[in-house]
Amino acid sequence: MTTYLENTADLPPGDPESEAPDTTRGLSQGRLVLKRFLGHRAAIVSLVALVLIILLAISSIGIGPISGWWKYSYTDIPTIANGGRPTLQLFPFSLGEHPFGQDRVGRDSFAMTMRGTQISLTITVLVGFTAAFIGIVIGALSGYFRGWLESVLMRFTDMIIIIPILISASVIAYKAGNIGGFWFLGLFLGLVSWTGMARLVRGDFLTLREREFVDAARLAGASDARIIFKHILPNAIGVITVNTTLLMSSAILLETALSYLGLGVQPPDTSLGRLISDNQAAFTTRPWLFWWPGLFIVAICLCINFVGDGLRDAFDPRQKKFSVRQMNRASRAEARAIRKAQASASQAPEADDAGSGGGA
Amino acid sequence: MDAHPPEGSSYAMTSYLLRRLLASVLILLGASFIVYMLIAFSGDPLQELRVSNRPNREQLMQARIDLLNLDVPPVLRYFVWLGGAAKCVVPFAQCDLGSSIQGQPVTAALQSAIPSTLQLVTGAAVLAITIGIAVGIVTALRQYSALDYSVTFIAFLFFSLPVFWVAVLLKEFGAIGFNDFLADPRLSTQTIVVGALASGVIWTVILSGSWLRRAITFVSATVVSAGIMYYLSASDWFAYPGIGPVVLVVLGSGIAVGVTAIVAGLQNRPALYASLSMVVLGVLVMTVGAPLLNSMNIWLLILYGAIAVGCGLLAGHLFGGYDPGQSRKAAALTAFIVAILVALDRFMQAWPEYFNNSRVRGRPISTIGATTPNLVGDFWVHGIDKYGHLVLPTFALLLISLASYTRYSRSSMLEVMEQDYVRTARAKGLSERVVVVRHAFRNALIPLATIVAFDIGGLIGGAVITENVFSIKGMGTLFITGIKNVDPNPVMGVFVVVGITAVTFNLLADLAYSALDPRVRVH
Numbered sequence: 001m002t003t004y005l006e007n008t009a010d011l012p013p014g015d016p017e018s019e020a021p022d023t024t025r026g027l028s029q030g031r032l033v034l035k036r037f038l039g040h041r042a043a044i045v046s047l048v049a050l051v052l053i054i055l056l057a058i059s060s061i062g063i064g065p066i067s068g069w070w071k072y073s074y075t076d077i078p079t080i081a082n083g084g085r086p087t088l089q090l091f092p093f094s095l096g097e098h099p100f101g102q103d104r105v106g107r108d109s110f111a112m113t114m115r116g117t118q119i120s121l122t123i124t125v126l127v128g129f130t131a132a133f134i135g136i137v138i139g140a141l142s143g144y145f146r147g148w149l150e151s152v153l154m155r156f157t158d159m160i161i162i163i164p165i166l167i168s169a170s171v172i173a174y175k176a177g178n179i180g181g182f183w184f185l186g187l188f189l190g191l192v193s194w195t196g197m198a199r200l201v202r203g204d205f206l207t208l209r210e211r212e213f214v215d216a217a218r219l220a221g222a223s224d225a226r227i228i229f230k231h232i233l234p235n236a237i238g239v240i241t242v243n244t245t246l247l248m249s250s251a252i253l254l255e256t257a258l259s260y261l262g263l264g265v266q267p268p269d270t271s272l273g274r275l276i277s278d279n280q281a282a283f284t285t286r287p288w289l290f291w292w293p294g295l296f297i298v299a300i301c302l303c304i305n306f307v308g309d310g311l312r313d314a315f316d317p318r319q320k321k322f323s324v325r326q327m328n329r330a331s332r333a334e335a336r337a338i339r340k341a342q343a344s345a346s347q348a349p350e351a352d353d354a355g356s357g358g359g360a
Numbered sequence: 361m362d363a364h365p366p367e368g369s370s371y372a373m374t375s376y377l378l379r380r381l382l383a384s385v386l387i388l389l390g391a392s393f394i395v396y397m398l399i400a401f402s403g404d405p406l407q408e409l410r411v412s413n414r415p416n417r418e419q420l421m422q423a424r425i426d427l428l429n430l431d432v433p434p435v436l437r438y439f440v441w442l443g444g445a446a447k448c449v450v451p452f453a454q455c456d457l458g459s460s461i462q463g464q465p466v467t468a469a470l471q472s473a474i475p476s477t478l479q480l481v482t483g484a485a486v487l488a489i490t491i492g493i494a495v496g497i498v499t500a501l502r503q504y505s506a507l508d509y510s511v512t513f514i515a516f517l518f519f520s521l522p523v524f525w526v527a528v529l530l531k532e533f534g535a536i537g538f539n540d541f542l543a544d545p546r547l548s549t550q551t552i553v554v555g556a557l558a559s560g561v562i563w564t565v566i567l568s569g570s571w572l573r574r575a576i577t578f579v580s581a582t583v584v585s586a587g588i589m590y591y592l593s594a595s596d597w598f599a600y601p602g603i604g605p606v607v608l609v610v611l612g613s614g615i616a617v618g619v620t621a622i623v624a625g626l627q628n629r630p631a632l633y634a635s636l637s638m639v640v641l642g643v644l645v646m647t648v649g650a651p652l653l654n655s656m657n658i659w660l661l662i663l664y665g666a667i668a669v670g671c672g673l674l675a676g677h678l679f680g681g682y683d684p685g686q687s688r689k690a691a692a693l694t695a696f697i698v699a700i701l702v703a704l705d706r707f708m709q710a711w712p713e714y715f716n717n718s719r720v721r722g723r724p725i726s727t728i729g730a731t732t733p734n735l736v737g738d739f740w741v742h743g744i745d746k747y748g749h750l751v752l753p754t755f756a757l758l759l760i761s762l763a764s765y766t767r768y769s770r771s772s773m774l775e776v777m778e779q780d781y782v783r784t785a786r787a788k789g790l791s792e793r794v795v796v797v798r799h800a801f802r803n804a805l806i807p808l809a810t811i812v813a814f815d816i817g818g819l820i821g822g823a824v825i826t827e828n829v830f831s832i833k834g835m836g837t838l839f840i841t842g843i844k845n846v847d848p849n850p851v852m853g854v855f856v857v858v859g860i861t862a863v864t865f866n867l868l869a870d871l872a873y874s875a876l877d878p879r880v881r882v883h
Binding site for chain 2: 305
């Protein structure tokens with residue numbers, strides 16, 4: 001794969017390879033992936049937007065004992081001003097007293113939305129990592145060792161797969177919500193959403209374990225653990241990364257669905273799903289309470305999906321990014337180069353003649 | 361791949377099927393045990409009675425303990441339940457899935473719940489699969505165009521929508537807003553201008569091309585849409601809708617040309633004429649044969665649809681041409697679509713009657729339940745009522761599942777278009793239509809078959825939320841109330857239905873895969 005080659009002009013001076021003109025240098029797999037990912041505009045924009053959302057959610061109301069820059073907390077009950085209407089203004093930009101409005105008793109909707117975003121994101125990340133961890137362990141064990149272990153683990157996976165995720169999740173969430181907060185909820189939801197990851201990782205391991213480099217490592221005396229962690233897992237990282245992002249985007253929707261059914265995060269704490277479900281009856285009187293949490297869910301989920309898409313394109317060497325506009329630009333540049341070459345060629349013979357004439 | 365002798369292969373197939381069936385049954389048993397334990401340990405079914413202060417509390421608690429066998433430990437209770445459930449598969453035995461906390465047998469509750477969920481899920485699934493695959497294929501064929509980017513964005517947006525958020529918005533704008541509009545069905549100038557510009561943009565993105573062509577597309581699409589909207593508004597079409605023979609001729613001819621172009625190619629004249637003859641037939645049914653449609657029931661409607669397809673096959677056969685098979689296909693498909701249009705026109709004619717019905721009182725799109733109670737009217741009026749109730753929940757489900765099918769079919773088609781056999785097909789001089797329809801499209805459908813089968817189980821799960829928002833008494837409601845009341849039997853009943861569906865479709869998917877792709881052989 002020498003699709004991406006770096007021009008020697010970009011290399012720092014003194015690099016031994018840059019001394020020979022017209023040589024190109026291959027990039028490592030990681031650099032290739034990074035370069036392709038950075039070239040995916042939608043993914044980069046989404047990543048930036050996601051980071052901004054996270055920063056906003058953390059800095060505004062603070063995290064734990066550290067307080068943020070926003071004046072209200074999500075539990076404060078200030079007096080209702082202006083019927084609780086939102087004060088956010090875009091031109092000229094000003095936040096005002098309650099940018100996202102206030103609810104029926106006067107709580108600040110901005111602070112609540114930020115708190116909801118924090119919790120929803122925490123649950124999302126927890127679900128993503130728990131599910132990815134379990135999925136990788138089960139997939140790697142069954143794909144690498146095969147035999148009876150694979151049969152047992154895969155039949156178990158089949159069993160979990162046919163239980164619709166909403167059924168297992170709501171039973172678990174109902175219990176988890178009663179025992180202790182959103183940390184448990186995230187962990188428990190991770191316990192039921194790893195099946196897709198396990199299947200994909202197993203598939204990857206099944207093909208990778210037959211490859212020559214694994215045989216070579218085994219002949220060199222590498223232990224099973226070393227082969228798994230050093231030789232196979234790094235090659236499966238693409239599937240794992242992409243699938244983890246997709247897991248996260250479905251986790252945030254799963255959390256909202258559960259909260260809507262009253263099985264997710266329990267009051268007094270809140271999440272984006274909980275905020276929407278609490279306020280759906282108020283849609284006609286206080287639509288802003290319904291709009292803002294929903295927009296945040298959509299924005300977060302959209303960003304994660306686009307980042308996942310960018311990662312998939314970046315990890316997949318078969319994906320050829322091919323745009324008509326770039327083709328046209330390239331062919332125009334080529335035509336210019338040819339014209340230039342022709343122009344210099346038509347001058348060159350004379351110079352050449354002159355030179356050779358001079359030399360003779 | 362070496363070819364198996366036929367006897368050995370069929371023997372391998374039978375033993376494979378048997379092993380798969382056995383494995384599926386074991387998986388179902390294991391999963392049902394897990395679900396039962398989950399519910400059993402999720403709470404105390406007696407909780408609500410323990411805190412109540414009714415005088416006969418002890419009696420009520422004892423009654424409930426007897427009803428749900430609560431004095432038996434959960435693991436044994438599961439086997440008691442399993443014993444009852446096993447009777448469902450034994451012939452001539454009374455099926456017993458236990459009863460709910462209120463004492464209602466679960467089988468009876470399921471009998472009333474399954475049809476309404478099935479109606480919702482089937483409509484949404486069929487629509488999502490058809491539209492999703494069509495859109496996915498088109499965007500794959502025009503990868504990295506403006507259309508591709510817009511569809512990708514919209515697909516991701518739909519993918520990111522929480523279903524109940526959409527459902528509440530649909531209720532607000534789709535039902536309440538639209539009903540308000542129908543009270544005075546005139547489009548304002550502002551609406552016409554915005555709508556026409558939007559339609560111009562959409563058509564430009566779809567057709568694309570050079571800048572001049574885009575400009576022409578934009579202007580003509582905008583003007584035509586504005587004209588149509590003005591005409592519809594001025595002629596009170598929204599109060600008295602209909603298609604009418606003239607529009608049917610125009611629309612039908614367009615459909616006939618389009619279908620022929622895809623199925624047979626326009627150079628196949630007999631196929632085109634056969635399809636056009638079906639449009640003529642449709643207009644005849646609409647004008648002369650209108651009385652035929654007045655007394656109608658669902659079976660008659662299906663029969664008419666079958667007759668339409670039969671007429672198409674016959675016409676294609678009669679027109680023949682160098683490839684009668686193509687003519688038959690094109691004419692049958694056209695006939696089916698035209699028949700749908702004719703039926704739609706008949707539904708539209710029943711609209712004013714439905715709209716002014718005393719039970720509806722001018723609010724035709726409803727947000728709650730599955731039918732209007734005590735509605736009086738013929739088949740068409742009842743049909744409108746049913747679809748008026750189904751339209752919003754179906755749309756909500758559709759939006760969510762549409763996105764994934766679009767993405768799947770796009771990537772599957774892209775993968776196929778890069779294969780060697782597609783290059784070979786092009787190299788030997790086949791037309792682009794044949795390359796896309798015959799060589800690429802069919803092979804792109806193979807991985808989709810498995811994905812669709814896997815998704816069906818998930819779709820039933822997704823219906824839980826939609827049913828809850830729109831207060832449809834289906835399996836979702838049964839399930840949610842069961843979970844909230846710590847009532848194991850209804851939840852297990854829903855799980856049995858969903859689990860069996862999922863296992864069956866997974867099995868079908870594997871079989872379909874090996875049937876469609878000869879490279880995949882069962883071991």
